[in-house]
Amino acid sequence: xxATDRSVLTQVLRPSRPxxxxxxxxxxERRAIVxxxxxxxxxxxxxxxxxxxxxxxxxxxxxxxxxTTVALNPARSDLGWIxxxxxxxxxxxxxxxxxxxxxxxxxxxxxxxxxxxxxxxxSRDVPAGLGLAALIGxxxxxxxxxxxxxxxxxxxxxxxxxxxxxxxxxxxxxAIGNAAAEEIIVxxxxxxxxxxxxxxxxxxLAASSVLRGGYHLYQGVGAGLGNIVMGLVFGRFFQITxxxxxxxxxxxxxxxxxxxGYALLKDHLGWVG
Numbered sequence: 001x002x003a004t005d006r007s008v009l010t011q012v013l014r015p016s017r018p019x020x021x022x023x024x025x026x027x028x029e030r031r032a033i034v035x036x037x038x039x040x041x042x043x044x045x046x047x048x049x050x051x052x053x054x055x056x057x058x059x060x061x062x063x064x065x066x067x068t069t070v071a072l073n074p075a076r077s078d079l080g081w082i083x084x085x086x087x088x089x090x091x092x093x094x095x096x097x098x099x100x101x102x103x104x105x106x107x108x109x110x111x112x113x114x115x116x117x118x119x120x121x122x123s124r125d126v127p128a129g130l131g132l133a134a135l136i137g138x139x140x141x142x143x144x145x146x147x148x149x150x151x152x153x154x155x156x157x158x159x160x161x162x163x164x165x166x167x168x169x170x171x172x173x174x175a176i177g178n179a180a181a182e183e184i185i186v187x188x189x190x191x192x193x194x195x196x197x198x199x200x201x202x203x204x205l206a207a208s209s210v211l212r213g214g215y216h217l218y219q220g221v222g223a224g225l226g227n228i229v230m231g232l233v234f235g236r237f238f239q240i241t242x243x244x245x246x247x248x249x250x251x252x253x254x255x256x257x258x259x260x261g262y263a264l265l266k267d268h269l270g271w272v273g
Contacts, residue, residue, distance in 0.1 A: 021114060023198045030197060036104065037193055044097050044185050049214030056217045056224075059154065065220045066151030073159045073174060073259060080164065087170045094177030101189035115188050116244035129249025132237065136230050137254045147222020154220050158262040168260055175255035176248075183247040186212050186231070187238050205235040 024030050041047065059065040076086035102117055112118050147153035159171050186208055194204035209231030213224040234247050 052218040068154045070154040071157040091173040091177045094181040098180035098184040101184040120245040125245040128246035132250035133253040153222040159259040171259040179251035
């Protein structure tokens with residue numbers, strides 16, 4: 001490996017802090033950022049991680065996570081139109097969570113372009129997103145099967161397969177909402193705020209990844225570990241490129257394949273359970 005190659009590798013593994021996001025030194029402003037992080041965490045994924053950990057503990061104490069079934073997108077009512085309304089509300093809430101992260105960063109004076117939330121560029125964001133989806137999604141399927149076989153994961157039911165006409169559009173909307181909420185909050189917002197508090201890039205990456213793995217623990221230890229790996233890849237991509245939209249695209253593609261694919265191929269996916 002030449003000197004140039006080693007230099008590039010070092011920059012990838014240890015990216016420098018972007019000059020556009022300076023460390024906040026004023027004590028009052030730092031305190032405000034910490035309070036904001038706690039409030040956003042309670043309203044979004046920090047409390048979800050705590051709830052997921054409790055669900056995992058409960059499942060383990062009740063016979064093991066491998067003996068439980070988790071429906072990722074269950075029906076919300078026996079009445080079709082109420083189920084539709086509640087599913088739609090759930091999707092809109094996810095977009096609102098992502099919007100909250102964007103608004104808080106913008107309101108604090110951070111240009112959205114600096115944190116990868118400016119205008120998206122399809123010619124480069126879409127290929128990058130699809131590449132990330134393949135990089136994470138294909139090994140993820142293998143991990144699900146292995147974790148399930150070892151009793152480390154619950155039996156996952158990604159979606160209902162009742163054939164209702166609006167089910168697929170809603171599942172796609174929820175998948176995009178999941179992607180927007182998680183990547184904007186857990187990656188762009190969370191890492192940016194930690195940068196402002198002076199956290200190193202590796203520290204903020206680890207914190208973001210553990211948070212991502214934590215709120216998936218209700219699915220099992222395998223899901224938690226798999227999402228930590230996903231968080232490491234996605235978080236480092238953000239730190240290197242300052243782009244979030246490829247992450248949203250990748251996450252949405254992974255979830256759409258899981259949700260809609262399960263509904264279409266349920267009878268051929270016995271290995272999931």
